[in-house]
Amino acid sequence: MSLELKPKKWAGALRQVTLGAGSRRPLTVGGGNGLPLHTFEAAFPHRPLLALEITDVDPVRWVESVREVWEGALGRPAEAARRGVEEFGADLLLVNLMGTHPDRGNRSPEQAAADIAAVLEAVRVPLIVKGPGAGQKQNQVLARVAENCGGEGLALHSATNEDYKTLAAVAVAYGHVLVGESPIDVNIAKQLNILLADANVDLNRVLIDPLTGGLGYGLEYTYSVMERIRLAALSGDGMLNCPLVCLVGEEAWKAKEARVPAGKEPLWGNQPERAIHWEVATSMALIEAGAEVVVLRHPESLARIRKQLDSWFDVTAGGATCR
């Protein structure tokens, strides 16, 4: 007996968001009109993108086995950017301006803008720029970066429900993409998008960061929320159909399972390898839930995920279509 597939047709589709403009080689995500990876019944004009995270200052808390591969480039954003793109093959980069945090160096908005300018000089890929966290400093830093790097189509990370007006204004004023972050909550994700639209932000220039934990640390909550967002988007909800970005690296490498050396937990096996597994497993689950941009720390994780994506998607001239 043969199985007859009945393709599910949805009323809506994801928005397509283009990252990078000006001197960047732009990349577009989104546009799919079915559940993630349901390639047998839906069309996906763009494949998920893989980003590597680099930092403005030496990320002293990063685990040794990830620090090793970035040796010589830690705290040198331009050098790290070159390596991330040329050696490690990242589609795009997330520049974490952690050093601007008042407790982690308190670098000025001008220094941050100079760091981003140096990265823009070093590579041509689109950038996600992450501020030091919500609050006044985040707004100062990202507003300055947005102004100094006008027209580059940076993705500013991130606006929140409580604090979005400044970033909404600068994203509009200087031609950037805005990442709206919600605390694993579909209602707030929607509410934030309504607020952004109300502040004249074009939702075709918005990514949703649903916030995630690493595998074993609440990943399943994010998985359901992403599913929920995707179902709403496909049902035609114009306020939830922005592509999703997940910051996997920082969460996966926070997990005890990624950090504890084999000496302490012999049964867990080799730590560097285990940590990569952790990052890959977290990412794959989120890609299956609909992540369109995944931010990673370890280039080996990126290579492995890319291999998997390559087996699912055909790369064509105009981006990617389904195999």
Add this chain to the structure above:
Amino acid sequence: MSKIIASAAIRGGHACVRRAETALAECVDRYGWDKDVGFPSTAYALPVILALTGKRVERLGDLEEALGTARSWLPAEPTERLWLPYLGGALDAGAATLVAQEAIEALKPLRGIPSAFDYWLGPTADGILREQGIKLVDGRMPGFAACVGALPDDETAEQLARDLQERNLLVFMGSNAGGETMAAQLNRRGVEMNWETFLVPYGPDTSSIVHALGFACRAAFTFGGLKPGGIKETREILLYNQRRVFAFVLALGEVDDEKYATAAGAINFGFPVIADTDIPEILPSGICTYEHVVANVAHRDMPARAVEVRGVKIHTVDIPIPVRHGPAFEGERVRKEEVAIEFGGKHTRCFEYLASRPMDQVQDELIRVVGPEIGDVPETARLPLAIFVEVAGRKMQPEFESILERHIHSFLSEPMGVMHLGQRDTVWLRISKKARDAGFRIGHLGTVLLHKLRNDFPAIVDKVQVTLFTQSADVEALYPAAAAAYQSRDERMGALTDERVEVFYSCALCQSYAPNHVCIITPERLGLCGAYNWLDGKAAYEINPHGGNLPVRKGDSVDPVLGQWKGINDFIRNASNGSFERFSAYSMINDPMTSCGCFECIACILPGTGGIMIVDREYSGQTPVGMTFSSLAEMTGGGQQTPGFIGIGTLYALSRKFISADGGLSRLVWTTTRIKQRLGDKLRQRCEELGRPGFYDKVADETVCTELEPLIEYLAAVEHPALEMGEMV
């Protein structure tokens, strides 16, 4: 609209456009049509003209065209015999005036007239706009005041400037009153005026005030992403300003035709005019959010009045009290040996009473302690206390009083060293010695309430005034009013039935973990978490129209017994992502409402008894249905429709609509002692109303039995009515 204002504005518009045409002709004579014209360091050409006409003016020839457009907007001045409405005409004249004024300002350099001299700053560069304009858009600066004219004396001028600065408002100054200017007055007082101090003098001519509107237009272009174009785009730009740029005009001193015309121009942007002179008022709302022109305002009241009329919301970041505060201190106890002063408990009368008042009867920020303060009485004194909060707001409704009042508890629990328990007239409040030593006074209770109410409820609260009575005579004198209010609120709530309202409220706050669940909250069925009743839903929507609570029109009745309405069912279909077609408000058998997982209690049928049981979350023991609360929760929660199982807020059991389609409260055969305690006399009273004598005592609880067989025996022994009502399914 006042005919006087309209006539003056239209006259002023004609004069202004004529003046601009003359100035232009003079420049064209000298330089020709191709001469460049514009403001320095801006990419927006002449921004007001760009916004209003959609045309970039770069040469004198372009200016000719713009003035032609302005002239075409000018209506004829209303004659004695014209009785038609003239608001539109005056607004058009206002817009024409702004075009003409901007032309006059732009032509100044060509005519050898300086724009920036002495302390006058002239037009604003884009760099400053980027730095400062964003603050208007993102709310760091609540708004700007365009001050037109001058004050009666230098001291008053400084006072007004300081009052505006204190509210973080950007102050633009321009024009003059009989030759005197506000900037000159401030200059004589030695006040520093520049973009850093937020005191920006544009110029001594009335036309210079057009720069303030140019600033607003450029903010809309830059941060609102709006593009100039045709009439539709112009409308967008004006609406953007009306909604986001909280500006207003302060008319200081005599108002001449040009000032009226400029004011009419500003009204196009939704910026109202507050005047210190006796000019005709334009009160009804229309273009502006509230009033358009308010006159005769005393100088010291101007900032507050302007903030109110424009609907500016000012958020206090740091509440000015001498102790730390925040939710972290909410559960804090002040123990007996720590007490500096104590109110209420069982010792003295202590109550809180929040009342809403008309806008003009509340003096915002007025906090008074009537009677002894903390330092006037010996340590550990016990005083009576009445916390009397009067609020006013454009969107305040008396129905919200109880909601705001209920928040007094959490607000007054937040300062470190203050303990607040109870509500209404059961309040028990202590202030610790430490807090007192840090400088905390009884009056600071008012400070906390003022700022928290304004910060947390900006949509409904504009003004707060707090009086703290600490003398027995005053407390007793106010008490009857408070007691009457408590009673009338309870009665109003009791009289609020599902039939008497057209709208229910949805609650989708739990959809993050129960994606297809949505609560429908009716006056007679509160949310299953117990935290949201119908009024809460209404207030939540008023406060945040994009939040989790939306009004849902009932629409036509589908089944009055089950409690189904067309509007509700349509909403459910959509909000449950197509998972459910129908909800019954009054049945747990037919199309029952779904549950997220936050229910206070679960009601489920008990086969063989003809009845139901209600078990609460805290009860960890076995129940007659053979499941504990947590096993039951799995069947009930997660957004499923499980006939025979519903999650409910405890108080729903008291409702006349409690599973009324299935037989109502008479079906209750078993519950927990905790629920019986919580509902107390009210449950007894409801049982009496059923007309079944002795019913309350027939309802079993865990002290009677926790298994089905003995329960059935018990029910038979007490002749519980459910046995005769027949099985529910």
